[in-house]
Amino acid sequence: MKANDERKRFTPTDIKKTEDTHLIVAALIATVTFAAGFTMPGGYDGNRGPNQGMAILTREIAFKAFAVTNTIAMILSTCAIEIYFFGAPYKDRDKLLKHYNSAANLVVVATVAMVLAFITGTYAVLEQSRALAIAVCVTSCLFFGIFNNLIKERFNMAIELSSL
Template identity: 60%
Template sequence: MIIAENEEKERAEFEKSIPIDVGKARDTHLIVATLIATVTFAAGFTMPGGYNSNNGPNQGMAILTREAAFKAFVVTDSMAMILSTCAVLIYFALADYGDQTKLLYRYSLTAGLLMIATGAMVLAFITGIYAVLPHSSSLAIPIWIIGCFSFVIYYCLFKENFHKQFESISFNI
């Protein structure tokens, strides 16, 4: 009985030392991960440039298969899809997890996966648009500039947030 009370006190103190509510953050991350997986899954089947509908050996194949920007689109879209799906699966594994230290470690792992997946999704968008536009187009260059500028903003927002969020957490496993 005394041991159970001590464990409850230790758990309450530990939870007070965490600067965020992991449960609420986990729910939000799960929604974001599911949305990223859904969007990138759909983008993978609605290929930029469309499909070859002419009869022959290339019928049904993506038209822009040989374009470098298209290849970059496929790689970044696949990265976003796989990383966000991994985050969803890790969150399902965390549903009834008792060890707080491992819970926080896996929470930070999934947060990192989602950050990379979000960046890959932005790159997939940029490369997909670039693949279907003529490369000398006056639209292609601004899209690349806006896309690259978004990573500067992305870095600034998350750098400070993650330092505050995880400075008081130790990850001893």
């Protein structure tokens, strides 16, 4: 009896409402990371010569890590948006949940990549002031402690939903 009550709680309409919120989050991540890809940490070399227009910090390891994690965040959030669009026409609860879970997991990983991009980009820019760079990075890493608790809840909920 309880399983039937739980199943009724998650109707296609409820799933679509939650997807709408996730779609906004995925679009924001895609937008922010896209903009960050062009607004390079440290800026561009404006001096005439072979490096004109190139990112100033291109050779820094932290900058390379920023570029990779920023790209991962943008690609995964864009993939999540596409999954939500492809799943939108479905009326079947199980198909909706399948698309919802796939896209939601991509948004979660994109969020982690976006935070890592922030941390590495900030470190690249503040590297000359190492103490400040480390303080900002350590403070930013508090996200992962909070995130760890939230992700446990999310995966437990996903397991419960898939078993209904």
